[in-house]
Amino acid sequence: MRDTLRVDQDYYYGTMDTSPLTKLAEAMIDVGPSPCTKFDCPRQSQCAEERVECKAFRFWRNNGEYTTFRKKLNINVSIEEDCEKLLRIIE
Numbered sequence: 001m002r003d004t005l006r007v008d009q010d011y012y013y014g015t016m017d018t019s020p021l022t023k024l025a026e027a028m029i030d031v032g033p034s035p036c037t038k039f040d041c042p043r044q045s046q047c048a049e050e051r052v053e054c055k056a057f058r059f060w061r062n063n064g065e066y067t068t069f070r071k072k073l074n075i076n077v078s079i080e081e082d083c084e085k086l087l088r089i090i091e
Contacts, residue, residue: 041084055079
């Protein structure tokens with residue numbers, strides 16, 4: 001299992017409270033393990049090499065959650081089923 005993303009303390013504290021680096025560091029620290037790690041996706045190294053992201057990774061990155069609401073089913077479902085789907089270049 002890989003370590004979670006870590007940020008150098010100098011970037012975390014920055015020089016001002018409004019420093020963009022501080023906000024970036026906070027976001028990186030608070031997100032937790034990616035769906036790739038959490039759901040043990042077989043494409044982890046391949047996606048890293050190709051610099052692509054799947055639908056599950058984009059959802060997790062934008063929303064910080066592992067579940068999503070499916071209107072058709074009217075329930076929350078895991079994003080695990082979206083791993084490896086709709087791959088595209090990382091933005």
